[in-house]
Amino acid sequence: MAFLGLFRVSRRLLRSSVSATPSSSFAVLQSQHKSLSNPVTTHYSNPFTKCYPLCNYNYQVWSKGKELHQEKFLGGVGWNYRLVGGMSSSSSSVMEGKPKKDDKEKSDGGGVKEASWIDLYLPEEVRGYAKLARLDKPIGTWLLAWPCMWSIALAADPGSLPSFKYMALFGCGALLLRGAGCTINDLLDQDIDTKVDRTKLRPIASGLLTPFQGIQFLGLQLLLGLGILLQLNNYSRVLGASSLLLVFSYPLMKRFTFWPQAFLGLTINWGALLGWTAVKGSIDPAVVLPLYLSGVCWTLVYDTIYAHQDKEDDVKVGVKSTALRFGDNTKLWLTGFGTASMGFLALSGLSADLGWQYYASLAAASGQLGWQIGTADLSSGPDCSRKFVSNKWFGAIIFSGVVLGRSFQ
Template identity: 90%
Template sequence: MAFFALSRVSRRLLKPSVSATQSSFSVFKSQHIYFSKPVTTTHYINPFPKYPSWNYNDEVWSKGTELHQDNFIGLGWNYRLVAGMSYSSSSSAMDGNPKKDDKEKSGVGVKEASWIDLYLPEGARGYAKLARLDKPIGTWLLAWPCMWSIALAADPGSLPSFKMMGLFGCGALLLRGAGCTINDLLDQDIDTKVDRTRLRPIASGLLTPFQGIQFLGLQLLLGLGILLQLNNYSRVLGASSLLLVFSYPLMKRFTFWPQAFLGLTINWGALLGWTAVKGSLEPAVVIPLYLSGVCWTLVYDTIYAHQDKEDDVKVGVKSTALRFGDNTKLWLTGFGTASMGFLALSGLSADLGWQYYASLVAASGQLGWQIGTADLSSGADCSRKFVSNKWFGAIIFSGVVLGRTFQ
């Protein structure tokens, strides 16, 4: 009898407790929810009460869906809402994972809880998302040129300065966050019209523009604290990068080459890292390093821009993805080749050991894999290729360290 009772309880726990369509949303109290397409959702009762429910505030989760009020009622710890899809009692539904082919056909994304939603206080979540703390790839892409330059500036047979790498790592986190804040403030009118960006804190109304400006001031103040710890030459050089940081978000309105301006901005650390260690510039070393970073950025950010090309046409903004069109991979091959050539020239000027050139071979393979296998019609694949550039940066950095240490 006990076994029979336990079996009945288990089945009740796994039984869908809510089935909602366009005309039935009693489970959501008096909240107003509008769907452009019929939606069927399944909510499984959470059998593990120690895991907290996740309440997602004031955001639009998918195209054609508008959410009002503060939260849902009783959403389980592994709950996802996917507009335009139906869940079944299969194992994929239990996991909260719709079938991959269904996602591809519908073209509708899934909004999942990040560590920000799970662990930060509610009042801090909007600011953390504004700084993209849940998406560290931007920080890596900003930090790697700094690390390359610091490692190049090390004395022969020595490791790079850990103090400088720590300072520049913190600076990359702050400056990337500041750049994202500036971008969201200037682009809020555009972000609301693009599927990938319509959930950003300012565009979605989670934060007001004034709150964004206040947060930007705090980030720049903390960044200034780091900059003041460097030598005078580096302070002037670092402060001059702010002109690029503030102007880059506007470039997509005027030119098909905003990715080139991003390259000039995000690779400024290739110049700054060397001067922070040496107190002056060595053009033969750092200029090729800087140009290699610009060409590298044109590769990865053009791939990234292919996610938004249809929305960009509708909104009226420009990108290299639209400029290159069907010839994108040919252009990317040219920029990738130029990037590797500039890296080799920088290594020759710095008299690095053979280990560095071995790393260039490996990095060339990684970059070639990105360009050759990128499915430019798939936003998910473009995003994966974009994120993989953290490994490209790591390969180059390891090569510089080994080439300098065993010089």
């Protein structure tokens, strides 16, 4: 009973501290807003603070048009509380235990980002470098690694599994080269990234890292990548080193052509050539060239979908993309590139004499690619991002088909 009495008294005290009367509360908030041009943060304490430390309230007051709003935070969960026209009532207040859907979409694609595992677990001094290498977004590494894995699996002897040694080497190489490519991209595009909502919080654009620190980190990544390249045969070393020309030139293409996605395809699928040569010591054009071209067409599909997130910002800053080039005909173009990709994959399998399991996987992969193109909402950034990320499964389906088709020959 004593506890209940204390609780009722505390509620009265809290209610009177926040708004003794609607008109006086609104007058105080108005005077605060007029006296300061910046948002005002006012703190109120709960009588139960000593017993319940999470019951401290923080009210942030700001102006939006003619309305004054308060945002109350309780134990890290945001509750929105509105005062309109001097009236305060439960009917005019909105309490939210979860972010609104619109707010979440803005945080996914805009300048406000949700905390990733980098922010939670890595030391502060290395977080910028981890974000520069996009370690919190592994999809880029998957998209770079899958053509390598396809090629290594194709190069396996009939009835054998692909070489785990080369798969491990190329997996590490994909992680390093993808990180190096992102670093080069951020160094060259820092002036553009600051003007695009989705990219303005990248480490160099936001000032978290200096360009010189980015160059130092790039040197480290390339040095580690060289260590992996030296594990391969001489033919593969020359072929792998030649890809750096594409890696360094790709970020510039959006300034000159509407087809930067095609240049990305030429760059990111280089492993389709390199994986075979690492295992065989030579190149077989009948097998690896169709595989490489299929990857280029595949990249045109997924990266055009991805580019639709930024098309409005691209127009503002004056850069180009296939999303702008294709416009309302995007899905027609993507259907053509998707069909070409599957055709080249079939041709590569025929040249490598793969079993029927491979062609079954092509049917499944065609369905996945058709689902992407058919259901993509090109006006929704979050949906474009989800379709883009789903391509890791497309790569996995093709890889499993190559492994099965070669193992059961």
